[in-house]
Structures are given as C-alpha cells and as structure tokens.
Amino acid sequence: MYSFWQTVLLEEHTYYGAPFMPHMNLPVSKKHFDRWLELFFKTLDELFSGEKAEEARWRANKMAEMFQLKIAHYQKTNSKPLI
Numbered sequence: 001m002y003s004f005w006q007t008v009l010l011e012e013h014t015y016y017g018a019p020f021m022p023h024m025n026l027p028v029s030k031k032h033f034d035r036w037l038e039l040f041f042k043t044l045d046e047l048f049s050g051e052k053a054e055e056a057r058w059r060a061n062k063m064a065e066m067f068q069l070k071i072a073h074y075q076k077t078n079s080k081p082l083i
C-alpha cells in the first residue's frame with residue numbers, strides 16, 4: 001500500500017503490482033466501497049492537507065469507481081482479466 005501511494009502521488013516508482021487483482025473476487029458492492037471511501041477520506045483529513053491530499057482524495061475516488069466497474073463487468077461476463 002505504501003509503495004502504491006508513493007508511486008501514484010509522489011511519482012517515485014516503487015510499486016510494480018496489479019492493484020485490481022486482489023479485489024477481483026471479493027464479495028463487495030457499492031456499500032463497501034462507499035464505506036472504504038468514507039474511512040479513507042476521514043483518515044486523510046485527520047493526517048494531511050494540501051495539494052497531495054486533494055490528489056489522494058481524487059485518485060481514491062477514481063480507483064474505487066474503476067474497481068466497482070471492473071468487478072461488475074467480470075461478474076456479469078463470468079470472465080477474468082488476463083493480467
């Protein structure tokens with residue numbers, strides 16, 4: 001997680017994983033992602049402020065949206081990503 005955010009926010013390339021993969025088969029829906037975002041934003045507000053904090057907020061939101069779309073797609077088509 002540290003290297004993921006370091007790569008995304010600080011442009012220091014230390015993460016080489018595939019972040020979607022561990023989430024693909026989780027039994028999660030919108031309510032879980034909404035709760036994840038709520039906790040993430042709360043923690044962000046408690047610990048950080050400024051431009052990078054705003055970017056983290058924006059990126060977390062986009063990633064959560066993208067994960068949900070991909071999970072729904074793979075469930076619907078009963079398929080798996082190649083990587």
Ligand code: HEM
Pocket residue numbers: 001004017018019022023026028032033036059060063064067
């Ligand atoms: C309901 C929401 C979420 C749940 C339940 C969840 C759960 C998990 C789980 C179970 C893992 C695997 C942990 C392990 O291997 O020990 C994981 C890894 C990870 N998650 Fe999430 N996650 C959620 C949302 C997100 C979002 C929105 C992001 C991105 C902003 C994110 C980023 C990551 C990353 C970067 C990893 C590490 C992947 C790797 O090992 O390469 N997660 N998450």
